[in-house]
Amino acid sequence: MKHILIVVPPALSCICFFLLRSKRRSPSIIWYFYIALVLLALGFFFYRAIEAVNNPKVYDFTAFFLWGKTAANGYDFYLPQNLQLVFNSLQLPPLDYKLFTVDTVNVGFFYPPPTILYFAPLGFLSYKPAMVCWSILNVCFAFGSIYFIYDLFFRKYKLNGLILVTTLFLFLKPVLDTISFLQTNFIVLFYLLLIKKYSDKKIAGVFVALAMFTKPYMAVLLVFFVLKKKWNTVIYFLLSSIIIAGLTLLFFGSDPFKSYLTNSPIHRMPLWLFSEPINQSLHAVLLRLNLISVDKSYMYVAISVGIALLSTRYLLLLTKRRLYDYILPYLLLIGLLIYPGTLSYYGVSLLFIIFQFFGEEKPLGFNPYVTTVAVAVLFYLSTFSTFLCICFLLGVILFKSIGEMLTQDNLKNGFERGVSEIN
Numbered sequence: 001m002k003h004i005l006i007v008v009p010p011a012l013s014c015i016c017f018f019l020l021r022s023k024r025r026s027p028s029i030i031w032y033f034y035i036a037l038v039l040l041a042l043g044f045f046f047y048r049a050i051e052a053v054n055n056p057k058v059y060d061f062t063a064f065f066l067w068g069k070t071a072a073n074g075y076d077f078y079l080p081q082n083l084q085l086v087f088n089s090l091q092l093p094p095l096d097y098k099l100f101t102v103d104t105v106n107v108g109f110f111y112p113p114p115t116i117l118y119f120a121p122l123g124f125l126s127y128k129p130a131m132v133c134w135s136i137l138n139v140c141f142a143f144g145s146i147y148f149i150y151d152l153f154f155r156k157y158k159l160n161g162l163i164l165v166t167t168l169f170l171f172l173k174p175v176l177d178t179i180s181f182l183q184t185n186f187i188v189l190f191y192l193l194l195i196k197k198y199s200d201k202k203i204a205g206v207f208v209a210l211a212m213f214t215k216p217y218m219a220v221l222l223v224f225f226v227l228k229k230k231w232n233t234v235i236y237f238l239l240s241s242i243i244i245a246g247l248t249l250l251f252f253g254s255d256p257f258k259s260y261l262t263n264s265p266i267h268r269m270p271l272w273l274f275s276e277p278i279n280q281s282l283h284a285v286l287l288r289l290n291l292i293s294v295d296k297s298y299m300y301v302a303i304s305v306g307i308a309l310l311s312t313r314y315l316l317l318l319t320k321r322r323l324y325d326y327i328l329p330y331l332l333l334i335g336l337l338i339y340p341g342t343l344s345y346y347g348v349s350l351l352f353i354i355f356q357f358f359g360e361e362k363p364l365g366f367n368p369y370v371t372t373v374a375v376a377v378l379f380y381l382s383t384f385s386t387f388l389c390i391c392f393l394l395g396v397i398l399f400k401s402i403g404e405m406l407t408q409d410n411l412k413n414g415f416e417r418g419v420s421e422i423n
Helices: 002-021 028-054 061-072 080-087 098-105 113-124 127-171 173-181 185-197 204-214 216-227 231-252 255-262 282-288 298-320 324-338 344-358 368-382 386-422
Strands: none
Touching: 002 028, 002 127, 002 368, 028 127, 028 173, 061 080, 061 098, 061 113, 061 127, 080 098, 113 127, 113 204, 113 231, 113 255, 127 173, 127 185, 127 344, 173 185, 173 344, 173 368, 185 204, 185 216, 185 324, 185 344, 204 216, 204 231, 216 231, 216 298, 216 324, 231 255, 282 298, 282 324, 282 386, 298 324, 324 344, 324 386, 344 368, 344 386, 368 386
16 A cells, blocks of 8 residues: 555646646646645655754665775775774764675775775765765755756746656655665766767767766666767767776775776675665576576576677667667666666666656657556556566567557558559
8 A cells, every 4th residue: 555655646746747738727726736746745855865864874875984984094995804994993873783794894895996986085074974965965966867857858848847857756766765875876867867968969978987987887878879870979988987097096096996806896795685675686586586596697697698689689770760769768777677786776767767758749758648657657666676667667668669660660661652553
C-alpha cells in the first residue's frame, strides 16, 4: 500500500499539467491543488536535507569525508593502512562503524584518481561544516538539474512546466535517498543534461569527461559522439580527461595512480557488496538469483559482451536511420545495467528519460494518458527496484524506436509503390 500511495502525487501532478496545458480554460482549483503538490514535494525534500545534516548516517558522506581527509593530508587514498590511520584520528558522530570499517576503511578509494578532486576540499574542514557545505552543494546541483530539465523540455509551458518538473523531480525516491545519503547523483544528472543541451557543440566532450570522473559508467555516452562522427567533441573529451588527470597528478602525485592500476581496491571489497539489495545492477541481480558467482566472473563477462554486441548492432541501425534521439537514453540505460556498482539511488539519472515522454511531438513523446501511466509505473518501481525501472525504460525505448523504424519502412514502401504505379 505504501508503494502505491507514493505514486499518487506524481500521477496527480501529471493530470494537473495536462489539464492546464489543454486549450480549455481550467478552473482555479486545479492551480491551487497543483501548487499544493509542489509545496509538499519541496517540504519532503528539504526535510530530508535538514535531517541528513542533523542526524548523520554512516554512509555515504562519511566515506567521502574520510577519502577527502586522507587526500588532504597527503596520503595515498587507495591504501587501507592510510585510511585506517586517518579514520582513527577523526572525530565522527557516535555511530556504529564496524561494517564501515570492513567495506570502506579496509578497502580504499572506490573511484578513479581524478574523482578525489570532489572530496579533497572536504578534508580541510571538520565533519559537521564539511557535511553542511556538501549538502548545500548537493541542493544546488539538484535545483540546477531542475532548471536544465525545464529549459530543455518544458520552457514553452512556463510556470506549468516548472511546477511539473519540480514536483516529479523531488518526489522520486532515488532523489530523496540521494539527499539523505549525500550521494553524487545530482552532479551526474546535471552533467548529463548539459551533454544533451550542448550535444551539437564541442564542449559536450568536457561534460562527458566530468561525468565519467564522477561516475565511471557515464563514459559510455562518448559512443553517441563517435556514432555521429563528432570528432571535435571526442578530442575535447580526451583533452579534458588529460587535463583533469594532470591536475590530480599535480596535487596528489603519482602514487594514487600506481595504486589504482596495480593494487585495485576492487580486489579488497567484501564479496557481499556485489550482491547486497541496494546494488541494482544486472550483475547483482544475477548473483542474487544464483545464476552467476563472484569467483567465476567469466560468465558475467560473456553476458556483458553479448549485450554490448547486440547494442552495437542496434545503435548502428539507429544511426543509419538517423534516429539520434534514442541513442543517449539507450546508452545511459545500458551503462546503468552493466556497471556492477549501480546502486538504487542511481535512478536519479532516469529522470533524463522520463521527462522526454511529455513531448508528444518528439520521438520519445507519448499522449497524456500513456505518459501519466508511464510516470506512475516508473515511480512505483523506483520504490523497490531501480533495476526494474531500467528494464522498463529499456522496453519503452526499444518499443518506440522499432515502431519508428517500421513506420519509416512503410513510408518508403508506399512511396516506391506510388512511383511504380505512376511509371
